[in-house]
Amino acid sequence: MGTPLGDFIRAKRDSTQPETLGLPSHGRRRSPGLRRSDLAARAGISVEYLTRIEQGRDRNPSVPVVNALADALSLDPAERTHLRYLTKITGGECTVHVRPAPARRDVRASVLQTLRLLEPGIAVVTNRLGDVLAHTTGFAAVTSGTGLLDAEAPNLTRYVFTDPRARAFFADWAEVADEQAFDLWLGPTVENSEWLTAELAPVAGPEFTSRLNSTVVPPRGVLRLNHPGGRSLRLHREMMELAEGAQQLVVFLPADEETARVVAQLHRQPAGRLRAIS
Known part of the structure; x- marks a missing residue:
């Protein structure tokens, strides 16, 4: 074996x-x-x-x-x-004896303060399971109309594999799917990863299960998005591991001048406020 x-x-x-x-x-x-x-x-x-x-x-x-x-x-x-x-x-x-359990969703106050300093930029706090734990108004603007933040407890991995809108939103859907499945290796705990895997496997089908246990490290190149407003975005991702809670802060930066122009337009639209999801 x-x-x-x-x-x-x-x-x-x-x-x-x-x-x-x-x-x-x-x-x-x-x-x-x-x-x-x-x-x-x-x-x-x-x-x-x-x-x-x-x-x-x-x-x-x-x-x-x-x-x-x-x-x-x-x-x-x-x-x-x-x-x-x-x-x-x-x-x-x-x-290892696994007892499946969801991950905690609380975010430290200092991390939320960091997000506020990044406004109106595009930033999000997640864990490796794909749980969206907190985000800026810029992130909400970029993802508006996609369905990603519609759930009470948004999860990017669940969205990628179960929401048909994800395939239109992510121009390179297969690459993003590879990333989300691979990151289950690095979930907060084995129990948390097993919990999400058990939940997704019956509903996500072979697109998810065929990617489980892959040992190929995804390249994580430029992220290409198709905004529902008919605009295309190309974003660099800066990922910073946080000190506690197996969480990461991801900051998205325009990869070209056209994306910077589109992001500036989105910033001028009403977008709500910084959101922490508990």
Whole structure:
């Protein structure tokens, strides 16, 4: 039986072409990517040990071994962070007893004050489950008419996979869906992630379930939105992890002059006030 850690390493090995690392291609092969022997040699470990990790028979590789594998695979910073996370949860898999539970939705007063300082910019506080916990009036303006904030307790992941309007709002819906499903790895707790997964799986269908447990780190490029008013937006995202509560502050910035012009127009429309959702 495999593990998230072993699956990730094997998937990265299969998707890495030898020539990108300065290695010979070995000609035609039945399996794609790097040979186990090549990766083991680059990481300074035995092929037998790498096989045990990939197959889930060794669940507790040391930190130096994990770092050596990251170097050998030339992982980028986001992939290295995910590799460390998978190492952590793989080592404790056998002792985790899940009791599904929703995540807390309270936001610290200092975080709400930070949002006020960002007005009238586009900013939102979420957790990795996609719960929208607080947002600026700028965020409300950009998402107005999309249905995202209509629910009493808005959740971006639920919206992406169950609301037909999401496919029109997100120009690159599949990429956004990949991001939301991947972020369930980083939910506030295992229990919270299991709770949302159990809720969504029956109603969201294979578009959701096929993405569960993916070990491919999404690139999170420019976010392209189709505003219901007929205007297109291209936004950069700055994501800042908050000190407590497994929450993040996301600030959206125009990626081009046309988007900046559209955002300025939206700011001039009545948009309510800063909202904290409890």
